[in-house]
Amino acid sequence: MRKTILTTTALGALLLGAAPVLAEGSINVLTWEGYADPSFISTFEEQSGCKVNATYVGSNDDFAPKMMAGGGVYDLITPSIDTTKLMIDLDFVEPLDTAMIEGWNDIYPKFLALDGIQKDGEYYGMPYSWGAIAFMYRDDAFTTPPTSISDLWREDLKGKISLWDDKSAIYVAARKNGDMDIYNLSDEQIAAAQAALVEQKPLIRKYWATAGELVDLYKAGEVVISNTWAGYQSSLLAAEGVKVTEFIPTEGAEGWLDSWMVVKDTPNKECAYKFLNMQLSELGQCGVANVNGYSAANASAAKSCMTPEQFAALHQDDPTYLDSLLIWTPLGDRFETYTNAWNAVKAQ
Amino acid sequence: MNLIRRNLPGALVVGIPVLWIALFMLLPYGIIVTYSFWLKKYPTFVPAFQFGNYVTIFTDPQYLQVFLRTLKISILVSIASFLLAYPFAYYLVFRCRSAALRTWLYMAVIAPLWVSYLLRAYIWKTILGTEGVLNSFLISVGIIDQPSDIFLYNQFAMVVTLTYIFIPFMVMPIYTALEKIPVNLSEASADLGMGPWRSFWHVTLPLSLPGVAAGFTLTFCLSFGDFIAPFLVGGPDGNLIANVIATQFGAALNWPLGSALAIVMLVVVLTIVSLSDRMERKGMVGGH
Structure with a gap:
């Protein structure tokens, strides 16, 4: 009996000790x-x-x-x-x-x-963190810093350009075409953006899919200009000793939250x-x-x-910075038209 | 009770394969076929019975484009693998005098299969890259003076990588086919006055064709369904059909279209397998 009580107490103590975590x-x-x-x-x-x-x-x-x-x-x-x-x-x-x-x-x-x-x-949803889809270039590749999205269409940078493998490529190309209402593009505007991306395609080294991949592309000297998740890849590259600079192009940048x-x-x-x-x-x-x-x-x-x-x-x-960003917007039933256009570019 | 016990082994022998086929083939394929008739509708897709997805595949040029590219890459990989694998297997079977060396060489082909596919594909990035091993070598021997970017992120890199990865599947069946050919056949051919080339052309090569067909089938089908190589070493023009399917199941959230694409791909692969099967059987009939 005594033994039983002891055991029970010991078990109880164990359970109590573990209780906060378990609960x-x-x-x-x-x-x-x-x-x-x-x-x-x-x-x-x-x-x-x-x-x-x-x-x-x-x-x-x-x-x-x-x-x-x-x-x-x-x-x-x-x-x-x-x-x-x-x-x-x-x-x-x-x-x-x-x-x-x-x-x-x-x-x-x-x-x-x-x-x-x-x-x-x-x-x-509880807003947590935000940033811009900025653009980025390798310092040692430019004497005059790039300022515009058009710099990603420059012939002399052929084979040194990268772009995010995402429907946001349509947003980028649309702004280059002067269509600033990027989340409400008409079918014609999307077609024009698609055409611009097809035109750019021979200049592209690789469409980047993950943050790590973009870092690798810069590190290995494969690309010198691209879009990027502001703050993230550039700091990874800085840690690797690769000097890059982020910039917001004159055509503006998308913002994410x-x-x-x-x-x-x-x-x-x-x-x-x-x-x-x-x-x-x-x-x-x-x-x-x-x-x-x-x-x-x-x-x-x-x-x-x-x-x-x-x-x-x-x-x-800097509230004006936040206001200047074109914050991503759900595309709803237009989503398919955007993704389809981007897939068609990649299929070319 | 006795009846069941007596029939149990028989039931197991038949039952397990039937269950296997039902569970791992018919069921998943049935699901995919079902999905392929469904309809994309925001936010996802709804059950339906319509052929719209198949119509899209055959009318929107982007799918035909990717399909033809995939076909081209797979054929190039199969041919490249064949050109490398056949002489190698031939040497192992007929020319290599040392059994130990033969074992080692054979293992050298098989061993990479034990290494992760991803790792093997990744290694080609470091070889073919602008600042990679190949460029450093070419510069150091003075063939080029500027690193070249023509080796990586294009279809060439994809063919090289896929050939490297899938070549064991070409070597193994050819090796087996060659090994089965009795040596006295080519000796007889030589006795009858045929030179070594004609002996090879009229005796050895025809007899090894079943192995070649098997090798082509394996490398072709494996390359046809690949989607890692385009991701790692392919360039902007490297999208293959499997990447498109992956996109439909992921980014585009269009499982019905992805399923229809998978079914079309399955039909192509099954056609090739059955053609090659017929060829192999014909080869066997002719050979024996």
């Missing part, structure tokens, strides 16, 4: 590399007792197929603003209880006004909201800024955790 459980996030970086996620795991398992996507096109094939596996996802609407329309995500998210009101109003993260007056979305009927809601709160706090906002070089969606958190230099470099204090 909180774990969350699976489907996200971009860097968004669940150990440099700040391990702090979160210690504080919250929620274990974070991250799966990484290479492109926004990965979210829908992954969610369609493996529904119920993930608790949180971070599609960009051109894909968030699709997630809502596919019924993969649930409305957010914004009252449970501290710092919600510190998010840039411009982001909260975006249509892509809302439906029927409810928010489905990534938002955290909660997968419908997740059983780990408690951890999911703890995670959302952390990501919008200084820990998460500066975490991603330091790892990926992206700008933060919560300006006041950014102000308190960034150095003034970083704050300025990431354009956090």
